[in-house]
Amino acid sequence: MRRDVFQAIADPTRRAILTLLVVQAMTPNALAEHFETTRQAVSKHIGILTECGVVSQKQTGREIHYHVNPEKLKEIDIWLERFRKMWEDRFDQLDNILNNL
Amino acid sequence: MRRDVFQAIADPTRRAILTLLVVQAMTPNALAEHFETTRQAVSKHIGILTECGVVSQKQTGREIHYHVNPEKLKEIDIWLERFRKMWEDRFDQLDNILNNL
């Protein structure tokens, strides 16, 4: 199955889950309370995020706390690198224009 | 239709297209030569990239040259911001460990 970080963050619900998990680790039930969908739907999203290593789990009793793996998201940052050069160049150009005025 | 930058870069072929276009603007035909798929499939991808503003076009005669809009990709960079803090913290931690050895 084609499962990578880019596909993982393509879905807005999954991005929202990551935004919640970056603040603190949460259980699927706690996460589901923040969304309109069912717990199972949220669990599916967590499954996809886990599958490509963006989140990890830590079980304590019957509860499972999920937390973000920021290193995986760094992969996106690395891919963006070549484009970052471009928008920084454009900013420099704007800077030059402003200096000349 | 749910079309945003995150969904645009989810597909590996579209990422490859952007990687080609960042070097130089290209026509759909020229792009299609770099892939196994048909020109029409590539054109569909270009359509999606155009729809969410990641690429723009410049028509000269019957040829259309597509180029990257780096500002749109910056949106992803901005979203990554909150996580970047995390992996930088972890790097600092590793740095501390190495210094103590």
Add this chain to the structure above:
DNA sequence: AATATTTGCAACCGATTGGTTGCAAATATA
């Protein structure tokens, strides 16, 4: 004027997606 090239658009197709409901397993609580 006739022909070739470049492109976009529409129709169709199988696979995947994001969602649902139902249920079983494991752990906590009464």
Add this chain to the structure above:
DNA sequence: TATATTTGCAACCAATCGGTTGCAAATATT
């Protein structure tokens, strides 16, 4: 021990995705 809570898994469903083929329109070329 009986019951409640938390979770994962499987089956199913409509919508979307990435791909195809066919065709028409616009521009170059002969």
